[in-house]
Amino acid sequence: MSRISVRGFAVASATAVTTVGAVVGVASGNPQSPNDNLETTAADATLIADIPMGQQAQVQVASLTEQADAQAAVADASAKKAAEEDARVQAAKTAKAKKAAADAKVEQEREAKEKAEKEKAEKEREAKEKAERASRDAERDTASDSSVGTASFTAKGSYTVAEVKAIARQIVPAGQFQCFSNIVQHESTWNYQAQNPSSGAYGLVQAYPGSKMSSVGADWRTNPATQIKWGLNYMNERYDSPCGAWSFWQANRWY
Template sequence: MTRISVRGVAVASATAVTAVGAVVGMASGSEGKTTQTVDVAGATLLAEVPSGAQAQTVSDNIGQQASAQQASADAAAKAAAEQKAAEEAARQKAAADAQAKADAQAKADADKAAKAAADQRAADAAAANRSKSRSAMAAVDDSAPAVSVSPGSVQDMARQIVGNDTQFQCFSQIVKRESGWDYTATNSGSGAYGLVQALPGSKMASAGADWRTNPATQIKWGLSYMNSRYGSPCGAWSFWQAHSWY
């Protein structure tokens, strides 16, 4: 009997052959002997090769595995690129922050230096003004002898020059606080001089060349100053009370 390539068919054929052999043996009158059969069912007839559908399934599985591996590689590459970008952004931000801090410190240092320079210029200007004031005072003719008067006499002199008693009281309040009625009083810091502390004292020369030694000249100049700037000694006194200077 011819062999076939399908296992199921081969098994059936072998079974048929066995059955036919047995019948033939019995028919031939053999004495209790049966014809020996060959077990062809267990023999391998053809190599077991995947069918077309099975081959396609295997191919699909291999393709899916390759796609999965490629997707995993792409995801890893993307994550690495994102990490690198994040690190670069952090580096750039740190550099920008450091630069901003350095710029702020440089500006603060420059502002501090500028302020120190401005303060020094102001101090130099104040010193120059004091020196100029002292020089102007020294330039006045000191040949005129100082008027010998007591504080009470100076006040009486001022009362007569100011005239109005109310205005004199305001004038007196200012003079008392500025010089204590000492017509030679000198402010060591500013150089202001006299009863009304004119600054510089040489301003009082407009009322008389003897402004340094004559209280009457200082009173006349002070009264004129208060009238022209504040309208009256009482106007000057109101301003002085609010500011402690006039």
């Protein structure tokens, strides 16, 4: 039954009821206003018309379906957005991890390179020092061979500076002579009989006491060759070479 037919039925029924009620009211001596009956009839007709049926029910079902679809669409969009955010976060973490790994690799390569360079430099330094020690040892051996005993030098009553220097060149290795000469020049100005009045140091290299030079020869007071040999041995043993002794002398003004 349609909305129109329902409402028509309701109106017709209300009219009939009103008519019967009016007759009954007159007969019973209780007359009732026709307007009151019409208001009652209208109210009843409205209540019947408001019942959802037919097309109204279909509209309500369609509305609920649309609401469910809308909610599902919102849920799908939220899930998609959450998935995209998770993917973005994961991509950022992956990129960060890759960068950290790359940085770590670069740092390891840098450290390995520095270590290799240090090891190479250390080996080169050790090889250089070894070669220098070998060279000094060879020079020392040569000096020892050339200064074995002082008998090879003709003893004289006195020596000039030039003669003393000539003897020194025969005893001291060529590469160390200048350093040796610098020390002797400062200590005694090449005077093999020089003596320090306050300390008692004696000779070309100012040995203290001068009697130390007797380990090379008993003629340490008068033979410059004996003094030179002792001085060379002293510099080699204490400073590794005359040049080592000269470096110390320059820093301290003594050796």
